[in-house]
Amino acid sequence: MSSRSSTRTTLTRLPYSRASTTVRPPLFPPPVAIKRPRLTDGDARDTVRAFGYAGWLFFDNGSWLESVLGLKQRLGWNPQAIGDRAAQWWLVGLFAAIIIDLILLKKALDASKDPKKETLDLVRDVCDTAAPLFRLGLIVPNEGVVGVAGVISSVISIYQTYPRK
Numbered sequence: 001m002s003s004r005s006s007t008r009t010t011l012t013r014l015p016y017s018r019a020s021t022t023v024r025p026p027l028f029p030p031p032v033a034i035k036r037p038r039l040t041d042g043d044a045r046d047t048v049r050a051f052g053y054a055g056w057l058f059f060d061n062g063s064w065l066e067s068v069l070g071l072k073q074r075l076g077w078n079p080q081a082i083g084d085r086a087a088q089w090w091l092v093g094l095f096a097a098i099i100i101d102l103i104l105l106k107k108a109l110d111a112s113k114d115p116k117k118e119t120l121d122l123v124r125d126v127c128d129t130a131a132p133l134f135r136l137g138l139i140v141p142n143e144g145v146v147g148v149a150g151v152i153s154s155v156i157s158i159y160q161t162y163p164r165k
Contacts, residue, residue, distance in 0.1 A: 045100050052093025059086035087132035094132070097125045120156050127153040 063082040101122040108115040130149035133139045 045096050045103075049093050049096035049100065052089050052091070052096055055089030056086050056093060059083075059089060062086075084136060087135040090132045091129065091136075094125055094129050098122065098129075101125055117160070120160060124153045124156040124160075127156075 059082055063079055063086060066079050066082060101118060105115055105118040105122060108118050127149040130139070130141075130146045134141065134143075134146045
């Protein structure tokens with residue numbers, strides 16, 4: 001018995017090992033300090049805008065699925081509520097985009113740059129707000145005003161996508 005107790009005292013306990021002299025690799029490696037990039041205000045606004053557009057696409061596709069598959073009868077979905085939810089998410093994305101456009105416009109003016117692109121982005125996003133605001137009943141123009149705002153937004157998008165050479 002004394003020989004066993006002397007054997008125990010001579011063995012050293014190493015981290016991640018059992019009472020033996022061989023070192024086994026850890027099952028999970030120890031945590032390593034990782035430098036994470038700091039979230040800036042611009043990143044937060046871009047994230048809110050992206051989530052707004054993602055929510056809009058999700059609910060907009062849900063209303064499309066409802067109309068194609070007739071889920072109203074099968075699941076009891078309310079297409080009006082789904083469309084209103086899509087418009088709400090679209091507004092969240094558009095308001096975040098307008099805030100981003102205003103900040104970029106101010107930076108361009110402070111740097112004495114030509115603010116043409118920032119101004120066009122702002123006008124396009126403001127025109128885009130007409131459709132979800134009309135859908136939610138927050139503004140009550142006639143449908144012609146909403147249509148003209150959509151045409152202006154589309155023309156600006158086409159102009160920015162296909163610039164003159």
